[in-house]
Amino acid sequence: MTDTSARNAMTKYWEEHSQDATLEEMMLDSSARDLCKDEEPEILSYLPNLKSKDVVELGAGIGRYTAIFAEKSKSVIAVDFMQKFLNKNMENNCKFNNIDYMCSDVTKLQLLEQ
Numbered sequence: 001m002t003d004t005s006a007r008n009a010m011t012k013y014w015e016e017h018s019q020d021a022t023l024e025e026m027m028l029d030s031s032a033r034d035l036c037k038d039e040e041p042e043i044l045s046y047l048p049n050l051k052s053k054d055v056v057e058l059g060a061g062i063g064r065y066t067a068i069f070a071e072k073s074k075s076v077i078a079v080d081f082m083q084k085f086l087n088k089n090m091e092n093n094c095k096f097n098n099i100d101y102m103c104s105d106v107t108k109l110q111l112l113e114q
Contacts, residue, residue: 007105018082021087026064040064054075055075061082062089062092070096075099077111078099079101
């Protein structure tokens, strides 16, 4: 399978399984909210201090971490290959003015140094 056909298959899969762009759909688990309560503190404990940092969030999805990053850092670039998830992320995090959104395949992402 070529990179293009693999990406097309993934895109088709997520288009079919993300009709409402919910946490449960994004995590493919009906108990996603319970899982998040358990995993979020552990995941965040591995991060360095984000104050004054620019964060690139790969696979940002609907933004379950985007708001946390926006609160703690200078700026966030939330990247996901599904525009539907990014739209939900934008809706969920519209109160922040330090988030940029990018619909892109993270395996091919190229960011410019600032």
